[in-house]
Amino acid sequence: MIVILRPDASEEQLQHLIKKTEALGLKAHVSRGVERTIIGFIGPEDVLRVTPLEVFPGVESVIPVLAPYKLVSREFKKEGSVIKLKENVSIGGQQIIVMAGPCSVENHTSLSAVAKQVKKAGATVLRGGAFKPRTSPYDFQGLGEEGLKYLKDVGDETGLATITEVMDPRNVELIGKYVDIYQIGARNMQNFSLLKELGMTNKPIMLKRGLSGTIKELLMSAEYILSKGNFNVILCERGIRTFETATRNTLDINAVAVVKQLTHLPMMIDPSHGTGYWNFVGAAAKAGVAAGCDGLMIEVHGNPEQALSDGAQSLLPEKFESLMSELRLVAQAVSRQI
Amino acid sequence: MIVILRPDASEEQLQHLIKKTEALGLKAHVSRGVERTIIGFIGPEDVLRVTPLEVFPGVESVIPVLAPYKLVSREFKKEGSVIKLKENVSIGGQQIIVMAGPCSVENHTSLSAVAKQVKKAGATVLRGGAFKPRTSPYDFQGLGEEGLKYLKDVGDETGLATITEVMDPRNVELIGKYVDIYQIGARNMQNFSLLKELGMTNKPIMLKRGLSGTIKELLMSAEYILSKGNFNVILCERGIRTFETATRNTLDINAVAVVKQLTHLPMMIDPSHGTGYWNFVGAAAKAGVAAGCDGLMIEVHGNPEQALSDGAQSLLPEKFESLMSELRLVAQAVSRQI
Amino acid sequence: MIVILRPDASEEQLQHLIKKTEALGLKAHVSRGVERTIIGFIGPEDVLRVTPLEVFPGVESVIPVLAPYKLVSREFKKEGSVIKLKENVSIGGQQIIVMAGPCSVENHTSLSAVAKQVKKAGATVLRGGAFKPRTSPYDFQGLGEEGLKYLKDVGDETGLATITEVMDPRNVELIGKYVDIYQIGARNMQNFSLLKELGMTNKPIMLKRGLSGTIKELLMSAEYILSKGNFNVILCERGIRTFETATRNTLDINAVAVVKQLTHLPMMIDPSHGTGYWNFVGAAAKAGVAAGCDGLMIEVHGNPEQALSDGAQSLLPEKFESLMSELRLVAQAVSRQI
Amino acid sequence: MIVILRPDASEEQLQHLIKKTEALGLKAHVSRGVERTIIGFIGPEDVLRVTPLEVFPGVESVIPVLAPYKLVSREFKKEGSVIKLKENVSIGGQQIIVMAGPCSVENHTSLSAVAKQVKKAGATVLRGGAFKPRTSPYDFQGLGEEGLKYLKDVGDETGLATITEVMDPRNVELIGKYVDIYQIGARNMQNFSLLKELGMTNKPIMLKRGLSGTIKELLMSAEYILSKGNFNVILCERGIRTFETATRNTLDINAVAVVKQLTHLPMMIDPSHGTGYWNFVGAAAKAGVAAGCDGLMIEVHGNPEQALSDGAQSLLPEKFESLMSELRLVAQAVSRQI
Numbered sequence A, B, C, D: 001m002i003v004i005l006r007p008d009a010s011e012e013q014l015q016h017l018i019k020k021t022e023a024l025g026l027k028a029h030v031s032r033g034v035e036r037t038i039i040g041f042i043g044p045e046d047v048l049r050v051t052p053l054e055v056f057p058g059v060e061s062v063i064p065v066l067a068p069y070k071l072v073s074r075e076f077k078k079e080g081s082v083i084k085l086k087e088n089v090s091i092g093g094q095q096i097i098v099m100a101g102p103c104s105v106e107n108h109t110s111l112s113a114v115a116k117q118v119k120k121a122g123a124t125v126l127r128g129g130a131f132k133p134r135t136s137p138y139d140f141q142g143l144g145e146e147g148l149k150y151l152k153d154v155g156d157e158t159g160l161a162t163i164t165e166v167m168d169p170r171n172v173e174l175i176g177k178y179v180d181i182y183q184i185g186a187r188n189m190q191n192f193s194l195l196k197e198l199g200m201t202n203k204p205i206m207l208k209r210g211l212s213g214t215i216k217e218l219l220m221s222a223e224y225i226l227s228k229g230n231f232n233v234i235l236c237e238r239g240i241r242t243f244e245t246a247t248r249n250t251l252d253i254n255a256v257a258v259v260k261q262l263t264h265l266p267m268m269i270d271p272s273h274g275t276g277y278w279n280f281v282g283a284a285a286k287a288g289v290a291a292g293c294d295g296l297m298i299e300v301h302g303n304p305e306q307a308l309s310d311g312a313q314s315l316l317p318e319k320f321e322s323l324m325s326e327l328r329l330v331a332q333a334v335s336r337q338i
Helices: A011-022 A047-048 A110-122 A145-158 A171-178 A192-199 A213-227 A254-262 A269-277 A279-292 A317-333 B012-022 B045-049 B106-123 B144-157 B169-178 B194-200 B216-227 B254-262 B271-275 B278-291 B318-331 C009-022 C045-049 C106-121 C145-158 C167-177 C192-199 C213-227 C254-262 C271-276 C277-291 C317-333 D011-023 D043-051 D108-121 D145-158 D169-178 D192-199 D215-227 D254-262 D271-275 D278-291 D317-333
Strands: A002-005 A027-032 A038-041 A058-062 A083-086 A090-091 A098-102 A125-127 A162-164 A179-186 A207-208 A234-239 A268-269 A293-297 B002-005 B027-032 B037-042 B059-063 B083-086 B089-091 B097-101 B126-129 B163-165 B181-184 B203-207 B234-237 B267-269 B295-299 C001-003 C027-032 C036-040 C059-063 C085-086 C090-091 C097-101 C125-127 C161-165 C181-184 C205-208 C233-237 C267-269 C295-301 D003-004 D027-032 D035-044 D061-062 D083-086 D088-092 D097-101 D123-128 D160-166 D182-186 D207-210 D233-239 D267-271 D296-300
Touching: A002 A011, A011 A027, A027 C036, A038 A047, A038 C027, A038 C036, A038 D011, A058 A110, A058 B037, A058 C145, A083 C254, A090 A098, A098 A110, A098 A317, A110 A125, A125 A145, A125 A179, A145 A171, A162 A171, A162 B045, A162 C254, A171 A179, A171 A192, A171 B169, A171 D003, A179 A192, A192 A213, A192 C295, A207 A213, A207 D035, A213 A234, A213 A254, A234 A293, A254 A268, A254 A279, A254 D271, A268 A279, A268 B271, A268 C254, A269 A279, A269 A293, A269 D169, A279 A293, A279 A317, A279 D254, A279 D278, A293 A317, A317 D061, A317 D317, B002 B012, B012 B027, B012 D278, B027 D027, B027 D035, B037 D027, B037 D035, B059 C027, B083 D169, B089 B097, B097 B318, B106 B126, B106 B144, B106 B318, B126 B144, B144 B163, B163 B169, B169 B181, B169 B194, B169 C036, B181 D317, B194 B295, B194 D160, B203 B216, B216 B234, B216 B254, B234 B254, B254 B267, B254 B278, B254 C271, B254 C277, B267 B278, B267 D207, B271 B278, B278 B295, B278 B318, B278 C059, B278 C254, B278 C277, B295 B318, C001 C009, C001 C254, C009 C027, C009 C036, C059 D003, C090 C097, C097 C106, C097 C317, C106 C125, C106 C145, C106 C317, C125 C145, C125 C271, C145 C161, C145 C167, C161 C167, C161 C271, C167 C181, C167 D088, C167 D169, C192 C213, C205 C213, C233 C254, C233 C295, C254 C267, C254 C277, C267 C277, C271 C277, C271 C295, C277 C295, C277 C317, C317 D169, D003 D011, D011 D035, D088 D097, D097 D108, D108 D145, D108 D317, D123 D145, D145 D160, D145 D169, D169 D192, D182 D192, D192 D215, D215 D233, D233 D254, D254 D267, D254 D278, D267 D278, D271 D296, D278 D296, D278 D317, D296 D317
Parallel strands: A098 A125, A098 A293, A125 A162, A162 A179, A179 A207, A207 A234, A234 A268, A268 A293, B097 B126, B097 B295, B126 B163, B163 B181, B181 B203, B203 B234, B234 B267, B267 B295, C097 C125, C097 C295, C125 C161, C161 C181, C181 C205, C205 C233, C233 C267, C267 C295, D097 D123, D097 D296, D123 D160, D160 D182, D182 D207, D207 D233, D233 D267, D267 D296
Antiparallel strands: A002 A038, A002 A058, A027 A038, A083 A090, B002 B037, B002 B059, B027 B037, B083 B089, C001 C036, C001 C059, C027 C036, C085 C090, D003 D035, D003 D061, D027 D035, D083 D088
């Protein structure tokens, strides 16, 4: 922790600060410059974090030296984590995995049909929402447990791993009975009750970055889960909110390289939400693979004209299949496989 | 709903669109321009909302005509809602109310002391967090039920109404036993499970705008609560996330006038989170009152050097008292009282 | 300047860094913590600024201690600057001044009419664009020199000081012949050629914050002007670009208090551009006065239906007059006058 | 142009609007819905654009139907433009071209050395700033004409085409004598005087997107240049300003696909400014190629420790060479060449 004093800070204020922090077990290194005095504090950062040094008289600014996360950091674990999603399906290795399927589970027939198509094209995980976070209370809210059953049935039929979003800590147990992977949606990245509840399970969790979540906050949210004991966390960039309105969100492609440098956890890209329009999904997916992501989540729907949600960003199964062929080439170009 | 066709859209595509929408009970008005064909759809907007018109072949863009919210709108209810918070305390009328207190409830003694001070200065509601949403799992998470008890005790002692944040739908009942007003924090503006749960209570709810929540989304989240039956919703602007880092958040002062135009619900300002530094709180609070807000929420702490959270943005009780005098003058200047 | 080393930085890298910086005349204070080594550099910050310390091997991050601006800072000049705009009109003192008039100068008759009306209502500066920055090349680009002549004539007639935007360094001299104050528009906040050119004049300059300009960058742009010798700079917040689309821009009301703390220069608010809709202008103007601004710039047009630009955000003269009465009350409430 | 009336709009207001617009040569199609009346206007959009319909009494909102740009649009010209930069070097075709070199031209020796290295690695255009837009007036401002001479000499020596930034309309002629391509920097995207001046030359122009420029505004700025007669415009995404601070800017990778859909002009990516750190440049460059860009601009410096600007984001020549090999593979994967 570094503290910079105001130019008009008195010696008394400096001594007050040193005395208070030494009482907490910290050691202060004072550097007196011509225009400012700087203090470097050595000692347990955790202690310092709970003391609001910026309110001490004479303090101009406080600069943390260490990242606030630990268990998720590359310093804690150098090699990348490989997370097993199902027998023969894992993420974080050489293989880039693809999760595909409809935005919402709508019925057994259409889910089964699309599942077979995405499997044939090379996806290994089936996505589908049973509990949907919708901006409007009047929009389709998902089928609930019925949708979970369809997911499980179709997962069993096809051998695909399954993923669905959990929005409420009271549904964690129920959802855990039916699917292989929990998804935490962008709107819940800082739903700390939910993070803690999921941290006490042992299933893989895919944590999406919030619309205005910084990369550091994304890692802190992952830290919540790891700190409760569940290390099977996958991160996902799905577009952030900016001033640009030509796309639904702005896919932060830089986040892939930044996250891979800071943490050992696998990193995915969601080009469907990251763009919001099916005709831009392909370009964003290829960019994600080229930038080094470990997985992709793509919305595919057999009949977007009748989709109950997010039709505009869903690919038709045949488009998805041809995209997969293209992605395979890009993956090879960066020494990966799909 | 207005649909604009692409310049290369075929007559066949137009007829396909009309046929499909007429089957849903809508009537299409077609205007053929030189460069584009426009279709205005008349009929139940709710029907249209679930049909993803933007995926129909030939469609360039889809423009909704009606706001997606109803119960919260000024069209639904012309006069402003006045919401009773406690005997003799209500918000939405001539009186601008002030909610004040520490970020977190820390112990009975300090809460009681600060409560008396803010009451004397003119506050009518005591704030204090018992369950705290913290970015880091290693930061102080609040006292939980113990904190609620202190809040209730101090509320009883002083006659102040009390408000605290609820983060988890499982805590709604518990918190309801102790406090007068539920607060939904910025990170939970789109925690739809929580919104629905609170919509089934009948206590006043203060809903904070999310860090990247648009005004429209804020109103939609309020609509969730009203649509479940609870009309006692108060909105609160507490700063949005932008590129500017000189302050913790950017207080969107425009939101006051926009919200007051669109909805009948009362609108508050939180200048503490809206700025992040105690020395800017006064200017932001005065701006809020001048812009027409119905209430203010201000963090006050007896000893910010020892605050367990948000010390940097807390006012000392004496600063709060002098700010209240200044606010009274601004309120009078805009024909209100504090 | 503070440098934080990476955890894996070698002693050799540390010595390389110290040797290089000592050669530049700097002194290094090294603090070795358990997890990181920190180096505080003492010496001429100007020297350090041109050395890219972040590229030295082993360096994790570099944190500047001093603000990059000097002449504009409160440390350089404690008391607020009062800038004379015309005989009997100055900004930065007790009086809050109001600049009003049409977005564009359209003709002599309408300019003269509106000038008389705004003067009567209490404005002391007449605004009007002769060279207009328009997003589209097909939109009205302003009357050029003809517009300047109308401005001068009407300024002479009414005794109002005049302000107009300068977009091109080649027009500085021409515009200087006709008007009292140069305006630098938001899009030109970092047009450094223009800043330097204007720094060599001695007329007052009103510098608007860019759509994505940070407060620090705004101050750096002012520093460009002052460093060339012209200290008569007035700053203006006119709304920044964020994700919110309910208003044209997001007026950063916090900027008033922040800027007043950091610099001695006067600070204005432009509620017309800051909101984009005439019906929100009043609330934003009152907020600006309550927050402590030194001046307001407000668009007023006699017939918005026929305005050649920005009609939607222009007030009718009678609305402006009643707003001025309201503003006077708010100004008094914060011990100022209008 | 579509106009939506307020629910309380009177018949009189509707007739007033129709009368006024018919006088301008427009035809109104009125659709009366249950809750709102909608008017579609047919006729010359240019006429409508200058009439501020949103200020007419009774109008709730105004929605433009046509894009405000013409010459740059795909509707105007279906096939992509191929722009010749020098004998044997053009952009917009199958070949993805790479522009590389130092941020600033510093001296002849180092420029010549780096030029040979980037040429050997496969770059065909040499970049280097002679007039530098720097946030601080105290930072290195570029060598001016001396730098231009070095650029020309080294261009002649190596056969590389050359590009440099122009910031001031008064330098257009001077710079035109020395270099092959003009660059308009992000801060000048809406410097309309400069755009117009460059529109009257016939050299290729690379126009960078502003930090807060929307894609639509970028296209409008290009339209300024084309409307003056110069069709040789290349667009460049270089990162936008968002709330994320882990990188210097947020590279908007979506912009590649969006721009390629809307316009026939070539589209480049600048991964150096788009990330701000050399270690993220490779990932962003590969993403750009995979997403379909037509060119890359990459900063390369022989000795970043001594770079006078932007050292932190410059690649060493050997890193650039190995990146080029990797980019070649990605280009092939998307059926392009480098």
